[in-house]
Amino acid sequence: MKISNFSVKQLTVLASIFMAATFVICYLTFRYFFTYDLAVERALTQQQEEVHRVKTLLRIQKNDLAKNLMDYASWDDVADYIVGHNDELLHDSLNDHSFSSLEVSGVFIFDPNVSLVWGRLYDYVEDKELSYQAIRYKFGALLADSLRSPTDKVTSYIKFLVLNDQPHLMATSRVCNSEGIACDKGFMMMIKPIGQEFSRTLRQATGLTVEIKTKHELDSFEHLAENVSVIEKLDYQNESTVFVEIHHSAKIPDFITWRELSAVLAFAVFMFAFNLGLAHIIVKPVKRARSALDSLMSGNASILTEQDSFISYEMRDFVYRINEVFNQLEAKQKELEWLALHDSLTKVGNRRSLQQYWDSLLEQRDQRHISLLLIDIDYFKPFNDHYGHIEGDRVLQQVASCLVQTPTQSEKFVARFGGEEFCVVLSSESKIDNQQEAEWLRASIAELQILHEYSPIAGGITVSIGVADCALQPFDELQDIFLVADAALYQAKDLGRNKFVIHSL
Structure with missing residues (x-):
C-alpha cells in the first residue's frame, strides 16, 4: 500500500513509533560511543594507575633488598669471614633477629671461586630451618649476573626465584671492602619471600587484592576474570615463573543495567504517547x-x-x-547566489567569489603553484569621457570575455576587482611560466583592436599587468598578495603601460 493512502492518524502512529524507536536507538548509540566508552576508558585508566602503584611497591621492595645486600657486601667483616677471620659475624649480624629485621629467609656467602662458605634458609615467621637443596647445585646460575659484574664497585642484581614452590626475590652481589671497591672478595646472596605476607603488605599499601603466584598456581590467561591484571616477572633464567595477580577496585562498568534499560523503555513509551497527541494537535491546521x-x-x-x-x-x-x-x-x-558571486556587467567573478576561490587554493598550498595577476585597462577614463559609459561598459565586457577565453597552461579564475581592474588567479601542479601567461593576456587584449583614439600609447585598448608569483607559498591573506601585485602593476604603468611586471614573493 502506498503511503499516500494512509490516513493522517495512521501516519501519526507510525511517526510516533519511529520517533520512540529512534530515541531508544540514539540513546543506546550515544551510550555506547560516548558515555559508556568514556566510562570504560576512565576505568581502564584507573586500573593502569593501580597496576603502576603495585609495580612501584614491588620496585621499592626490590630496592630495599638491594640496599640491605649492598650494606653487607661492602662490609669488611663479611670479607674477613670468607677468609676465616671473623667468626663473630654469624653470631652478631646474621642471627635469627637479623633475618627477621631484614625480612629475608635466606643468606648465602661464597668465596671468589663460587664455593659456598656459609648459607642458611630460615623461616623467621615460623622460626624453623628450611632446606635449600633445591638450589644447592644452581648457585653458579643464580650468581651469573654478579660473576659478570665489574670489580671496581659494589653492584647488586635482583631477580625473581621460585624456591620450594613459593615465589621469592633474590639479590646477588660481589663482596667488596668497606669502601665499596675491590669487589673480588667473593659473592653474597639474599633471598626474600614474597608470598601471602608480602601480598598482605601490598593490600594494605594499595587497598587492592594482590596475589603473587607461581606459574603452576596461575590459571590460564584465557580464563582470567574481568577486572584482573597480571604482571609477569622473569626469574634468573629469564623465564616467566612469578606472576602478580591484581584484582582491581576500579571495575569496568556494564554497558547498561536492567534498571536503566527499563527507564529508557518507559520514557520511550511516554514519548510515543506524547508524540501521538502532539502530532494530532499539529496536523489539525x-x-x-x-x-x-x-x-x-x-x-x-x-x-x-x-x-x-x-x-x-x-x-x-x-x-x-x-x-x-x-x-x-x-x-x-x-539567481541571487549567482549574483552574489559574479559581476553583473562582465559576468565574471566578483571579490567575494575571488576570496572563496583563494581560500580553496590555500587548502592545496603544498601541491599547487599559484600566481595572481592584477590587470588594469590603460587610459580607461579618457575612453569613458569621450566615448561614453555605454561604450565603456561594452569594453569592460569584451575585456572580461577575452581574459576568460585566452589560452593558458594553468587553471585560471577571472574576477572583476573594481572599475577597470580585473584579477586573474593561475594555479598549476607544475611551475607557472608567468612571462608567457602575462604576455598571452596582454597580446589577446591588444588583438581585440578596440579603437581608442585618446590613448597616448596606442590606437586601441591596451592593458598593464602586475604579477605576484606566489610559487608554492601563498600568503594566507589575499590582501597581502594584492599589495605585491599592485606594486608590480604600478611599475608596469611607470614603464609606459601596455606592459607586464613580475614580482616574486
Whole structure:
C-alpha cells in the first residue's frame, strides 16, 4: 500500500513509533560511543594507575633488598669471614633477629671461586630451618649476573626465584671492602619471600587484592576474570615463573543495567504517547493552512471550520503546493547566489567569489603553484569621457570575455576587482611560466583592436599587468598578495603601460 493512502492518524502512529524507536536507538548509540566508552576508558585508566602503584611497591621492595645486600657486601667483616677471620659475624649480624629485621629467609656467602662458605634458609615467621637443596647445585646460575659484574664497585642484581614452590626475590652481589671497591672478595646472596605476607603488605599499601603466584598456581590467561591484571616477572633464567595477580577496585562498568534499560523503555513509551497527541494537535491546521495558501495566491480570504477533516490526501496536496512555492523560491535563491558571486556587467567573478576561490587554493598550498595577476585597462577614463559609459561598459565586457577565453597552461579564475581592474588567479601542479601567461593576456587584449583614439600609447585598448608569483607559498591573506601585485602593476604603468611586471614573493 502506498503511503499516500494512509490516513493522517495512521501516519501519526507510525511517526510516533519511529520517533520512540529512534530515541531508544540514539540513546543506546550515544551510550555506547560516548558515555559508556568514556566510562570504560576512565576505568581502564584507573586500573593502569593501580597496576603502576603495585609495580612501584614491588620496585621499592626490590630496592630495599638491594640496599640491605649492598650494606653487607661492602662490609669488611663479611670479607674477613670468607677468609676465616671473623667468626663473630654469624653470631652478631646474621642471627635469627637479623633475618627477621631484614625480612629475608635466606643468606648465602661464597668465596671468589663460587664455593659456598656459609648459607642458611630460615623461616623467621615460623622460626624453623628450611632446606635449600633445591638450589644447592644452581648457585653458579643464580650468581651469573654478579660473576659478570665489574670489580671496581659494589653492584647488586635482583631477580625473581621460585624456591620450594613459593615465589621469592633474590639479590646477588660481589663482596667488596668497606669502601665499596675491590669487589673480588667473593659473592653474597639474599633471598626474600614474597608470598601471602608480602601480598598482605601490598593490600594494605594499595587497598587492592594482590596475589603473587607461581606459574603452576596461575590459571590460564584465557580464563582470567574481568577486572584482573597480571604482571609477569622473569626469574634468573629469564623465564616467566612469578606472576602478580591484581584484582582491581576500579571495575569496568556494564554497558547498561536492567534498571536503566527499563527507564529508557518507559520514557520511550511516554514519548510515543506524547508524540501521538502532539502530532494530532499539529496536523489539525494542515487543511486550514492549505486553504490559507490558496487564498493568498488568489487574493481571496478563506475561513475554515473545526469540522474540516485532515487526511493524507489533503496533506499530499498541501505538500505539492508548498513544493511549488519552494521551487520558485529556490530558483530565485539560485539567481541571487549567482549574483552574489559574479559581476553583473562582465559576468565574471566578483571579490567575494575571488576570496572563496583563494581560500580553496590555500587548502592545496603544498601541491599547487599559484600566481595572481592584477590587470588594469590603460587610459580607461579618457575612453569613458569621450566615448561614453555605454561604450565603456561594452569594453569592460569584451575585456572580461577575452581574459576568460585566452589560452593558458594553468587553471585560471577571472574576477572583476573594481572599475577597470580585473584579477586573474593561475594555479598549476607544475611551475607557472608567468612571462608567457602575462604576455598571452596582454597580446589577446591588444588583438581585440578596440579603437581608442585618446590613448597616448596606442590606437586601441591596451592593458598593464602586475604579477605576484606566489610559487608554492601563498600568503594566507589575499590582501597581502594584492599589495605585491599592485606594486608590480604600478611599475608596469611607470614603464609606459601596455606592459607586464613580475614580482616574486
